[in-house]
Amino acid sequence: xxxxxxxxxxxxxxxxxxxxxxxxxxxxxxxxxxxxxxxxxxxxxxxxxxxxxxxxxxxxxxxxxxxxxxxxxxxxxxxxxxxxxxxxxxxxxxxxxxxxxxxxxxxxxxxxxxxxxxxxxxxxxxxxxxxxxxxxxxxxxxxxxxxxxxxxxxxxxxxxxxxxxxxxxxxxxxxxxxxxxxxxxxxxxxxxxxxxxxxxxxxxxxxxxxxxxxxxxxxx
Amino acid sequence: xxxxxxxxxxxxxxxxxxxxxxxxxxxxxxxxxxxxxxxxxxxxxxxxxxxxxxxxxxxxxxxxxxxxxxxxxxxxxxxxxxxxxxxxxxxxxxxxxxxxxxxxxxxxxxxxxxxxxxxxxxxxxxxxxxxxxxxxxxxxxxxxxxxxxxxxxxxxxxxxxxxxxxxxxxxxxxxxxxxxxxxxxxxxxxxxxxxxxxxxxxxxxxxxxxxxxxxxxxxxxxxxxxxxxxxx
Amino acid sequence: xxxxxxxxxxxxxxxxxxxxxxxxxxxxxxxxxxxxxxxxxxxxxxxxxxxxxxxxxxxxxxxxxxxxxxxxxxxxxxxxxxxxxxxxxxxxxxxxxxxxxxxxxxxxxxxxxxxxxxxxxxxxxxxxxxxxxxxxxxxxxxxxxxxxxxxxxxxxxxxxxxxxxxxxxxxxxxxxxxxxxxxxxxxxxxxxxxxxxxxxxxxxxxxxxxxxxxxxxxxxxxxxxxxxxxxxxxxxxxxxxxxxxx
Numbered sequence: 001x002x003x004x005x006x007x008x009x010x011x012x013x014x015x016x017x018x019x020x021x022x023x024x025x026x027x028x029x030x031x032x033x034x035x036x037x038x039x040x041x042x043x044x045x046x047x048x049x050x051x052x053x054x055x056x057x058x059x060x061x062x063x064x065x066x067x068x069x070x071x072x073x074x075x076x077x078x079x080x081x082x083x084x085x086x087x088x089x090x091x092x093x094x095x096x097x098x099x100x101x102x103x104x105x106x107x108x109x110x111x112x113x114x115x116x117x118x119x120x121x122x123x124x125x126x127x128x129x130x131x132x133x134x135x136x137x138x139x140x141x142x143x144x145x146x147x148x149x150x151x152x153x154x155x156x157x158x159x160x161x162x163x164x165x166x167x168x169x170x171x172x173x174x175x176x177x178x179x180x181x182x183x184x185x186x187x188x189x190x191x192x193x194x195x196x197x198x199x200x201x202x203x204x205x206x207x208x209x210x211x212x213x214x215x216x217x218x219x220x
Numbered sequence: 221x222x223x224x225x226x227x228x229x230x231x232x233x234x235x236x237x238x239x240x241x242x243x244x245x246x247x248x249x250x251x252x253x254x255x256x257x258x259x260x261x262x263x264x265x266x267x268x269x270x271x272x273x274x275x276x277x278x279x280x281x282x283x284x285x286x287x288x289x290x291x292x293x294x295x296x297x298x299x300x301x302x303x304x305x306x307x308x309x310x311x312x313x314x315x316x317x318x319x320x321x322x323x324x325x326x327x328x329x330x331x332x333x334x335x336x337x338x339x340x341x342x343x344x345x346x347x348x349x350x351x352x353x354x355x356x357x358x359x360x361x362x363x364x365x366x367x368x369x370x371x372x373x374x375x376x377x378x379x380x381x382x383x384x385x386x387x388x389x390x391x392x393x394x395x396x397x398x399x400x401x402x403x404x405x406x407x408x409x410x411x412x413x414x415x416x417x418x419x420x421x422x423x424x425x426x427x428x429x430x431x432x433x434x435x436x437x438x439x440x441x442x443x444x445x446x447x448x449x450x451x452x
Numbered sequence: 453x454x455x456x457x458x459x460x461x462x463x464x465x466x467x468x469x470x471x472x473x474x475x476x477x478x479x480x481x482x483x484x485x486x487x488x489x490x491x492x493x494x495x496x497x498x499x500x501x502x503x504x505x506x507x508x509x510x511x512x513x514x515x516x517x518x519x520x521x522x523x524x525x526x527x528x529x530x531x532x533x534x535x536x537x538x539x540x541x542x543x544x545x546x547x548x549x550x551x552x553x554x555x556x557x558x559x560x561x562x563x564x565x566x567x568x569x570x571x572x573x574x575x576x577x578x579x580x581x582x583x584x585x586x587x588x589x590x591x592x593x594x595x596x597x598x599x600x601x602x603x604x605x606x607x608x609x610x611x612x613x614x615x616x617x618x619x620x621x622x623x624x625x626x627x628x629x630x631x632x633x634x635x636x637x638x639x640x641x642x643x644x645x646x647x648x649x650x651x652x653x654x655x656x657x658x659x660x661x662x663x664x665x666x667x668x669x670x671x672x673x674x675x676x677x678x679x680x681x682x683x684x685x686x687x688x689x690x691x692x693x694x695x696x697x698x
Binding site: 063064065066067085088089091093095096097098099100101102103104108111112113115116117118120 | 233234237238241244245248249304305307308309310312313314315316317318319320324451452
Binding site for chain 2: 537589592593595596599600603604608609612613616617619620621623624627628630631632634635638
């Protein structure tokens with residue numbers, strides 16, 4: 001199996017994500033506090049909780065997009081703010097937005113996104129990954145002409161092309177049909193099997209291969 | 221079987237890819253690029269309508285009027301710099317990519333210059349003729365705009381980053397950025413006047429170049445900080 | 453040494469600073485009042501009549517200190533903002549926001565007094581001299597800061613964005629001042645300058661200094677009072693605020 005992880009530069013030690021005493025407040029109101037967790041290679045973290053409890057905020061803190069006012073997040077033992085560039089190299093974030101430019105083609109979008117991550121894809125790789133996600137043959141289409149579901153699948157294709165070891169996914173199964181959900185679950189399972197890590201939130205309970213989830217429940 | 225992107229890509233390649241992306245996006249939405257240019261012509265034409273067609277007066281006013289019009293036109297297209305990427309999530313991805321955000325910001329500012337500053341430089345002589353500037357003054361005008369408009373793009377990117385997703389961003393952007401543009405305006409218009417007065421434009425032009433170098437180093441830093449704040 | 457540091461950092465919490473500011477600001481207000489009275493007395497009664505400018509020149513005792521204050525306050529504001537960005541303290545951003553309106557006020561006051569001085573002197577309400585023009589631009593920078601602050605809903609984000617703006621501004625202020633001076637000398641030759649005060653008699657110097665100190669005390673008093681309101685507003689969800697406003 002052609003695993004992206006094995007090409008990652010620093011595979012000396014198994015990667016670990018840990019956070020300690022994380023807290024979050026929004027608009028003066030405390031959302032959650034004293035959240036700890038350690039996630040090791042090959043495992044996935046399922047973050048659950050009621051609407052508005054701060055799941056998206058937690059994910060954005062893990063990415064380094066939102067500042068951590070309370071607590072600390074570490075990747076391979078080093079705090080993420082001390083190693084921003086190498087952490088970001090190992091990270092792929094899929095939020096609610098697809099990050100696709102409507103006026104550009106699928107292929108142009110994917111090429112740009114992978115270039116940002118420091119790698120290059122050729123036409124065949126793009127075609128193959130699009131095929132895998134059920135949007136094959138659309139690489140020259142403008143994103144504007146795709147349906148919502150198709151756009152989401154193209155966004156997932158970016159995941160598949162990324163060499164990142166840590167995937168942070170915010171409600172990735174939303175607005176996907178059964179086939180799409182299975183595709184994504186298999187993709188994540190492969191990623192975990194190759195030694196990657198995944199953190200995701202979802203309102204649906206989706207089994208990922210045979211790997212049990214590490215569950216983190218957020219409450220006020 | 222997973223496909224994987226291979227081959228490392230150098231930073232210059234990423235910068236070129238960003239430039240190419242900005243330019244091709246602009247080409248597909250030509251209206252957004254052309255409108256500020258038309259605006260430039262309209263504003264510059266308003267002044268003679270306001271003060272009368274007396275040629276000596278227009279000649280005296282020309283550098284200042286053309287520079288102010290260029291300022292305003294350059295500012296119109298600043299909002300576009302980050303807004304669409306912010307709205308569709310691309311900006312987030314840029315902030316999370318392994319490419320330093322400062323470099324991406326500089327690439328975006330450069331593309332703004334190519335798409336709005338450079339056309340202004342090329343159109344200014346045509347308007348300058350309307351005001352009666354001679355060919356030597358036109359040359360100095362073009363040179364001053366060539367040195368000054370990249371600085372406008374760089375300083376403007378700070379304002380664009382600060383006002384992302386904010387109420388009334390357009391007007392607020394102008395209020396924040398115009399005072400910072402004043403030195404560029406003074407040296408730019410002053411270059412043409414100084415040359416016409418026989419004092420030589422070298423001092424002004426070197427100051428413009430100095431401002432460009434300063435903003436090339438510092439503006440991306442400020443813009444990156446502002447972007448991360450807007451993305452929180 | 454460590455305990456001394458901890459002791460000071462105690463006041464970087466909004467709650468503690470609120471009460472400290474509450475005790476301090478009346479003293480500064482009183483000092484401001486006294487110094488202003490002394491300064492105005494000196495400027496009206498003690499300083500001699502200027503041979504050329506007559507009584508009208510006395511407005512210089514407000515105009516010059518006001519324009520200096522508007523500049524100082526911008527620098528102090530930028531310093532607080534920078535601290536807030538560097539150490540991620542909430543209070544620093546609040547202090548910068550508390551100072552901004554006073555700074556804008558002094559800039560405006562400087563422009564108005566400049567006009568009041570200029571009219572009898574030069575026959576015009578406004579002269580484009582280097583100092584007045586720079587103060588006008590400084591006022592624009594203040595207004596931009598206040599506008600940015602009010603248009604961002606989240607106070608933390610507003611503080612940080614304004615901090616970046618203030619730092620960019622403070623770097624630009626010398627450049628702007630230099631370019632305006634350049635512009636002025638190039639266009640007017642022998643520049644008409646409202647700042648060219650004739651050789652200062654000693655009482656005049658004392659008068660100006662007193663007014664500068666008076667304005668400083670006023671600034672500190674208003675900043676402390678204003679920051680208390682800001683603290684109450686921002687921290688309104690906390691327990692201690694609920695007790696404090698009872």
